[in-house]
Amino acid sequence: MKGLMSYGYCTVSCTMLLLALATPSFSQRAPLDAPTIACLGSTETTITVRVCAGASGASGGFSLQWIKKSDWEAGPDGIAGTEDDYSWPLSDDPRICKASFSGQANGTLWNLGPNECRDITVGSLGDWVNNWPGFSTTCPGALECGTEYVFRAFAHNEPGKGRRGRSDFSADAFCATAACPPTNEYPACCTYSQGYYQNGNFPERVPESCLPITLGNPAAPCRSLTFSTVAAVQNFLGGGGPSRQIQQCGPDRQRSDGGTLARQTLTLVLNLCQCPELADMVLCGFAEGNTALGGSALTAEQAACLNGKTIREILEAANTALGTGNVLCGLSFGQLNQLVEHLNFVLHDDLDGDGDCDPSAFALAHLKRSCP
Numbered sequence: 179m180k181g182l183m184s185y186g187y188c189t190v191s192c193t194m195l196l197l198a199l200a201t202p203s204f205s206q207r208a209p210l211d212a213p214t215i216a217c218l219g220s221t222e223t224t225i226t227v228r229v230c231a232g233a234s235g236a237s238g239g240f241s242l243q244w245i246k247k248s249d250w251e252a253g254p255d256g257i258a259g260t261e262d263d264y265s266w267p268l269s270d271d272p273r274i275c276k277a278s279f280s281g282q283a284n285g286t287l288w289n290l291g292p293n294e295c296r297d298i299t300v301g302s303l304g305d306w307v308n309n310w311p312g313f314s315t316t317c318p319g320a321l322e323c324g325t326e327y328v329f330r331a332f333a334h335n336e337p338g339k340g341r342r343g344r345s346d347f348s349a350d351a352f353c354a355t356a357a358c359p360p361t362n363e364y365p366a367c368c369t370y371s372q373g374y375y376q377n378g379n380f381p382e383r384v385p386e387s388c389l390p391i392t393l394g395n396p397a398a399p400c401r402s403l404t405f406s407t408v409a410a411v412q413n414f415l416g417g418g419g420p421s422r423q424i425q426q427c428g429p430d431r432q433r434s435d436g437g438t439l440a441r442q443t444l445t446l447v448l449n450l451c452q453c454p455e456l457a458d459m460v461l462c463g464f465a466e467g468n469t470a471l472g473g474s475a476l477t478a479e480q481a482a483c484l485n486g487k488t489i490r491e492i493l494e495a496a497n498t499a500l501g502t503g504n505v506l507c508g509l510s511f512g513q514l515n516q517l518v519e520h521l522n523f524v525l526h527d528d529l530d531g532d533g534d535c536d537p538s539a540f541a542l543a544h545l546k547r548s549c550p
């Protein structure tokens with residue numbers, strides 16, 4: 179209203195300026211043809227889509243966006259049953275994942291000719307980060323299993339003065355990940371926490387048949403701890419402290435009992451003693467940028483190093499770290515502790531109330547009988 183009210187006081191040049199502001203399309207470049215998207219296939223954690231340029235091509239590259247269909251159904255306000263349902267949130271909404279494929283980087287693969295296509299596997303884009311010039315994404319990690327997603331794309335501005343501008347969005351494409359694995363992917367047993375085993379009112383929670391247990395390097399008395407009684411296990415699990423190498427020798431102030439990592443490792447030994455099938459299960463699906471282990475995000479090398487390791491190997495690695503100070507895959511002690519703690523919770527809760535323990539979100543994403 180303010181603009182309209184002041185209109186009456188305008189000079190001629192001012193009027194032309196107002197007209198120009200009101201009709202910005204005069205100064206915009208003609209848009210490129212919108213790309214199209216097709217679903218090609220999916221796994222539990224990935225969807226491969228084919229993005230094709232229109233007849234105009236997409237010499238500046240393109241952008242791909244995706245969102246969970248349930249979020250798209252709720253619309254920008256995030257509430258189902260309101261007027262904005264079945265539409266995309268604003269483009270800076272964190273529910274939208276984005277990948278950019280710039281056609282202007284050196285060595286780019288993303289400058290598309292007329293009707294040219296590229297296949298993009300969303301859910302494993304971490305492998306592409308820093309490997310394909312012009313590529314970047316806000317969501318390098320895995321998709322959720324058994325979940326529908328909505329995809330859209332647009333062509334970037336054509337490079338060069340007076341060339342065609344960014345296209346409209348493509349039509350929405352609806353693609354789903356493969357169904358979640360049946361629960362018999364996971365053993366029919368439960369894992370328990372440090373606190374559960376530690377509770378001295380329930381000595382029967384620590385089976386004597388699992389004893390004795392040695393942590394660290396059994397060949398080095400200064401670098402190991404052995405537990406022969408239930409009381410010794412429960413007493414130790416009551417403690418904590420910084421995770422580090424065990425040091426039983428030397429002056430008191432240099433000594434360490436391994437801290438929290440030693441407690442989580444002892445808990446894992448008890449869990450595997452009661453749930454031996456778990457020991458053969460395999461870590462999968464880690465990718466560069468993954469923050470499941472807290473601290474700093476995983477590097478590509480760390481992710482590749484973790485993928486394929488069995489829980490038995492992680493237990494061995496935890497004892498190696500406690501005995502020698504060397505942590506597998508270049509992880510920090512804190513990241514290894516977080517991993518072991520995740521493993522102690524993989525079958526901890528009865529999520530669907532049927533009396534059996536169910537896989538945690540971490541287990542669904544990162545623990546399988548064998549990696550795909």
Ligand SMILES: [Ca+2]
Pocket residue numbers: 251252253254255256257258259260261262263
């Ligand atoms: Ca809504």
Ligand SMILES: [Ca+2]
Pocket residue numbers: 527528529530531532533534535536
């Ligand atoms: Ca259950």
